[in-house]
Amino acid sequence: MFAVIKTGGKQYKVQSGDTLRVEKLAADAGETVQFNDVLMLGGDKTVVGAPLVDGAAVQAEVVDQVKGDKVIHFVRRRRKHSSKRTKGHRQKLTLLKITEILESGGDKTGVKAALGAGSVGAVAVAAADAEKPAKKAKAKAETAKPAAASGAGDDLKVLSGVGPALEKKLHEAGVTSFAQIAAWTEADIAAMDEKLSFKGRIEREGWVEQAKKLAK
Known part of the structure; x- marks a missing residue:
């Protein structure tokens, strides 16, 4: 069979x-x-x-x-x-x-x-098994959103392949600075790929490496 x-x-x-x-x-x-x-x-x-x-x-x-x-x-x-x-x-x-x-x-x-x-289901299971990191991530996102709304933060359009429309999506996701992108783990990259609907682009364009240099 x-x-x-x-x-x-x-x-x-x-x-x-x-x-x-x-x-x-x-x-x-x-x-x-x-x-x-x-x-x-x-x-x-x-x-x-x-x-x-x-x-x-x-x-x-x-x-x-x-x-x-x-x-x-x-x-x-x-x-x-x-x-x-x-x-x-x-x-x-x-x-x-x-x-x-x-x-x-x-x-x-x-x-x-x-x-x-990197699937949505796997992320949900991981969040249920690790309640404290999830709360920490939520608090971080809540503090990042007001910054995006007020126009504060770095010019993300400096990153390769990022234009005004993509920068707006990143702001809506709570990403406003190079330091945030530089600190992304593999799990963060996978989750952001799902959220922004362009799998693999973050690695192809080398955002994390660029952000580390720009954040210094």
């Missing part, structure tokens, strides 16, 4: 016992996670979802958190003083071993759902 699941914006055909690498999940090695987005079940009888198969699920054990092969990204801006930049990237991945394919009852197992490390 096999199943076709969806995770990290990709589809995978899996069978019990298979080992595969997927976009990084919010789970530790040894944990069991469950994929509820099952698009198709195959075997003696084929079931195609519309778009998902109701009640079906695939469970897997997290073997390890790994990184993919290094990719070299070269950027040349002909219209910006012929600037050049070479940047390496290794995608964070999760190594899984498929343990079970459920044709029904997936919604009643109680097994932790497989959520991407």
Whole structure:
């Protein structure tokens, strides 16, 4: 029996016992996670979802958190003083071993759902598990919003790829200074990518590195 699941914006055909690498999940090695987005079940009888198969699920054990092969990204801006930049990237991945394919009852197992490390659901779970950091972040956002409204803060348009419209979105998100951007962690970058709807741009443009220099 096999199943076709969806995770990290990709589809995978899996069978019990298979080992595969997927976009990084919010789970530790040894944990069991469950994929509820099952698009198709195959075997003696084929079931195609519309778009998902109701009640079906695939469970897997997290073997390890790994990184993919290094990719070299070269950027040349002909219209910006012929600037050049070479940047390496290794995608964070999760190594899984498929343990079970459920044709029904997936919604009643109680097994932790497989959520991407940067997804909205994963951020919500992390916030529930860490109440104090969440309160601290909320207080920080509340103090940042009045500053944006009054026009205080740094000129974020200095950052590569940031124009008036994008600067306005950053202000609405509570980001008004280079120091804030310079202090962003990987989790902050992932959350801001989701909020601003341009995945990967922050890293591609090198905002954090630029902000560290400008904040000095």
